Amino acid sequence: MIRPYIYGGIALALISVGIWLYLKGGSDNQQATDLNNASDYIEGTKDAQKSTTDLPDTDAGLIEWLSRPWE
Structure with a gap:
């Protein structure tokens, strides 16, 4: 009886352990995705800080730069 x-x-x-493991796996996967996105963001900002441009500093120079012939 x-x-x-x-x-x-x-x-x-x-069943409870199975549900807990399923939710834990989803949480771990989300943390791995967040960590990957954060490292990509950091790498991108470092690349952007190192970048250079040929834009002039003055407004007059900017107008000349915009009106230049495109190659």
């Missing part, structure tokens, strides 16, 4: 309750308790425990 008590055997169905034991089997039910074991089944409930297994």
Whole structure:
């Protein structure tokens, strides 16, 4: 008579552990994605800080630069 309750308790425990593992895997995957995106962002900002441009510093020079013939 008590055997169905034991089997039910074991089944409930297994289901609970399965759900917990599923949610833990999703959380770990999200953290890995966030870490990858953060490192890509840092790398991109470092590249942007190292970049140079041929834009002039003055407004008059900018107008000349914009009106130059495109190659």
